[in-house]
Amino acid sequence: xxxxxxxxxxxxxxxxxxxxxxxxxxxxxxxxxxxxxxxxxxxxxxxxxxxxxxxxxxxxxxxxxxxxxxxxxxxxxxxxxxxxxxxxxxxxxxxxxxxxxxxxxxxxxxxxxxxxxxxxxxxxxxxx
Numbered sequence: 001x002x003x004x005x006x007x008x009x010x011x012x013x014x015x016x017x018x019x020x021x022x023x024x025x026x027x028x029x030x031x032x033x034x035x036x037x038x039x040x041x042x043x044x045x046x047x048x049x050x051x052x053x054x055x056x057x058x059x060x061x062x063x064x065x066x067x068x069x070x071x072x073x074x075x076x077x078x079x080x081x082x083x084x085x086x087x088x089x090x091x092x093x094x095x096x097x098x099x100x101x102x103x104x105x106x107x108x109x110x111x112x113x114x115x116x117x118x119x120x121x122x123x124x125x126x127x128x
Contacts, residue, residue: 071086106126
């Protein structure tokens, strides 16, 4: 009768250690899954902001904003970017530049020069 108790005890010990090992593996896999899930969510959020479609919409919003403020830029197209050149008077400088820099537009080049005491010359290169 004694060998049966030893075998039963060793078998139950084996089952308990196997269950604890499987539980710890499950916990690490769940943590890894949650980490990857949050990374995928961040990726999709960034993809929505910086995708080609989002950039086209941001470019349309930028052109609409320029029209609303009565600014008619000179547009030059290069291989994979558009260059907008326009002048801003002192009244509109803060609002237009603030909206431009806080937009999600992919700006490649940005140059501002003082033309005279009340006017700035702005050149913005936007990737297509």
